[in-house]
Amino acid sequence: MERQILLNGQSIRYTLSRKQVKNINLRIRNGEIFISAAKSVPLSVIEDFLLRKAAWILSALAESKQKEPNCESTVWLCGEQLTLPPDVNRDSWQKEQAAHLLPAAYEQAWELLKDAGFSKPALRLRKMKSRWGSCIPSKAVITLNTALVGAPVDCQVAVAAHELCHMLHPNHSKAFYTALYHYVPDYERCRNYLKSAQGFLIDL
Numbered sequence: 001m002e003r004q005i006l007l008n009g010q011s012i013r014y015t016l017s018r019k020q021v022k023n024i025n026l027r028i029r030n031g032e033i034f035i036s037a038a039k040s041v042p043l044s045v046i047e048d049f050l051l052r053k054a055a056w057i058l059s060a061l062a063e064s065k066q067k068e069p070n071c072e073s074t075v076w077l078c079g080e081q082l083t084l085p086p087d088v089n090r091d092s093w094q095k096e097q098a099a100h101l102l103p104a105a106y107e108q109a110w111e112l113l114k115d116a117g118f119s120k121p122a123l124r125l126r127k128m129k130s131r132w133g134s135c136i137p138s139k140a141v142i143t144l145n146t147a148l149v150g151a152p153v154d155c156q157v158a159v160a161a162h163e164l165c166h167m168l169h170p171n172h173s174k175a176f177y178t179a180l181y182h183y184v185p186d187y188e189r190c191r192n193y194l195k196s197a198q199g200f201l202i203d204l
Ligand SMILES: [Zn+2]
Pocket: 162, 163, 166, 172
């Protein structure tokens, strides 16, 4: 049950749960107050309890709000920084964006390499810590890091093309790079961008 009370002139919200507990329990988490008390404890006793603890509650609330990671989280999408509302989970938001943007980037990369002499590998998306993508040539599977949605589209395409080139050359040999620069002449610029952006795109 959501309730409100005036503590030192401030209107404070709290959630009251009726439980089989002995005392009145008070818990503050992420700037929210949770009270539990037995059914038999009258509301006036609970409010009395809150009033007596007002100073402590107010300072604990202020501290808990400060500790909150950041009410609004910032994310990167296609090279631009956006602010997400506090109630949106960044990880699942990024996953959703990745699910429709990265297959599109992969298609663009495939357009560049479709005549290279191999059939189109399956695409998988996964959150990864240390790499933008990977390719298993023997299984014809390419995985792209969901964090790649933060990078500009041409960089997303460059990474997908890099992985597709591994279907021709599984290593990072000279022949691999010759092929890659043939299909993505601008690869160097994308690689530099991704190198410098790795910190904020992957570890946000
Ligand atoms: Zn590689």
